[in-house]
Amino acid sequence: MADVAQLSTSLRRGTLEFCVLAMVEHEDRYGTEIVRRFGEERNLAASEGTIYPLLSRLRRVGWLDSKWSESPSGPPRRYYALTDTGRSALEHFRSEWVSFRQTVDRLVGTGGA
Amino acid sequence: MSSNKTDNAVAEYLHELELRLSGLPVLQRRELLAEIEAHISNERVERAVASESDVLELLERLGSPEIVAAAAYEEAGIGDTRRQVLAYAGATRAAVRPLPPIPPPPDSPPPAYAAGPFPPAAPFGQSSYAGYSPFDGPPPVVGPPFAPPPAPKQESSTGLRVVVGVAIAAVVFVLLGCLAGAFMLTSGAEVGEAPAPVVAPDQVQIERGGAPARGEEAVPPLPEQAVPAPTE
Numbered sequence: 001m002a003d004v005a006q007l008s009t010s011l012r013r014g015t016l017e018f019c020v021l022a023m024v025e026h027e028d029r030y031g032t033e034i035v036r037r038f039g040e041e042r043n044l045a046a047s048e049g050t051i052y053p054l055l056s057r058l059r060r061v062g063w064l065d066s067k068w069s070e071s072p073s074g075p076p077r078r079y080y081a082l083t084d085t086g087r088s089a090l091e092h093f094r095s096e097w098v099s100f101r102q103t104v105d106r107l108v109g110t111g112g113a
Numbered sequence: 114m115s116s117n118k119t120d121n122a123v124a125e126y127l128h129e130l131e132l133r134l135s136g137l138p139v140l141q142r143r144e145l146l147a148e149i150e151a152h153i154s155n156e157r158v159e160r161a162v163a164s165e166s167d168v169l170e171l172l173e174r175l176g177s178p179e180i181v182a183a184a185a186y187e188e189a190g191i192g193d194t195r196r197q198v199l200a201y202a203g204a205t206r207a208a209v210r211p212l213p214p215i216p217p218p219p220d221s222p223p224p225a226y227a228a229g230p231f232p233p234a235a236p237f238g239q240s241s242y243a244g245y246s247p248f249d250g251p252p253p254v255v256g257p258p259f260a261p262p263p264a265p266k267q268e269s270s271t272g273l274r275v276v277v278g279v280a281i282a283a284v285v286f287v288l289l290g291c292l293a294g295a296f297m298l299t300s301g302a303e304v305g306e307a308p309a310p311v312v313a314p315d316q317v318q319i320e321r322g323g324a325p326a327r328g329e330e331a332v333p334p335l336p337e338q339a340v341p342a343p344t345e
Contacts, residue, residue, distance in 0.1 A: 031148055032155040039174065047176025050184035052148045056141060057188040074158035075151050 012044065017058060018093040019044065020051070021086050024064065030077035031055060055080060063089055119168040123153055126172050133182035137189055145185055149175065 023034055034055070035048045058064040063086030071077045082090070105111040127150060134142045156162050156171050175181065 030155075032152050032159075035152065047174070047180050047184075048152075049149060049175035049181035052145055052152070053181070053185040053188040055148075056144060056185075071155075075154040077155070078148060078151065 008043070012046065015097075016044065016046075017054060017063075018090060018097075020054060020058060021063060021082060021090045021093075024080050024082050025087070025090065028079040028081040030069075030079045032077070034080065058086070062086070116163075119163070119165050122165070122168055122172065126175075126178060127153075130178040130181060133178050134185060136191060137185060141185070141189060145181075149181070 019038075020034060023029060023037060029037075031052060035051045038044050038046070038051060039048060055064065055066075059066055059080070062083055065081045065083050066078050067081075068076045068078050102111075127146065130149065131142070131146055134145065137145070152175070153171065157168070162168055162171050176184075
């Protein structure tokens with residue numbers, strides 16, 4: 001009995017973290033940069049401040065690494081990088097996601113043409 | 114003047130966030146506060162956020178301290194408050210109804226993330242991980258009155274007690290019911306059925322003088338004679 005208003009929250013849960021991993025897959029990014037990027041996505045829009053606890057967890061489970069570095073303009077920045085386990089978690093998600101999406105599309109009838 | 118005001122708004126925001134995070138392990142709390150503070154500074158410098166309304170909008174985008182703190186607790190595996198509220202509601206319903214469906218134990222499941230398939234690898238250089246223990250539940254908090262996790266925690270444990278009490282009462286009730294049923298069955302058999310076969314042959318034999326009961330005669334009179342027998 002998921003409330004309709006809860007739908008996007010539920011969909012975000014469990015997928016948003018892999019969007020974060022993908023965001024730092026090819027280059028390290030600092031927190032504010034990641035948060036801004038998410039702010040541009042309407043469907044993912046959440047309160048920006050909730051991304052930081054997510055980053056914290058991903059770092060604690062060892063999927064992300066982080067290091068502080070000086071910034072030319074403002075305060076020090078904390079840069080996040082994908083670890084090896086994070087990389088394999090992302091790969092695993094990608095294959096799972098494709099089959100998951102296909103199944104849902106088939107059952108819900110959103111496969112399209 | 115304006116800069117003072119905006120600084121105040123930021124300081125107030127950070128202060129309230131800190132109060133609400135008091136249930137987190139200290140290093141996680143410090144880490145998050147440092148990040149949020151850096152975020153605000155970054156935005157102010159890099160996006161030239163200066164006016165009071167711009168700063169308020171920046172804070173608005175971050176989300177209220179309440180929202181950010183709730184996310185922090187959830188990601189830390191400490192008291193998903195929504196889940197606890199639901200569990201508490203379930204326990205309250207259970208206390209009102211006599212035979213409730215047992216709600217899930219409020220204390221057990223941390224959010225799926227925390228229990229995830231990955232090992233909680235703990236690279237030791239990462240300081241804020243050191244004090245982190247995801248499954249311990251919220252540490253005892255002496256902190257400010259509106260820190261979220263202690264209150265629901267207490268509520269859910271009283272809820273648990275109520276559920277256990279109701280469950281025990283239900284078991285006792287069912288046992289008593291079984292006993293009473295068994296008692297009624299045995300006593301019912303003594304009164305209603307047992308005498309019939311015992312008394313009837315005697316009377317048949319007395320009346321017929323020990324004559325061998327033939328099938329067609331002995332059986333039909335049996336009920337007629339057996340029924341008045343116990344009443345005499």
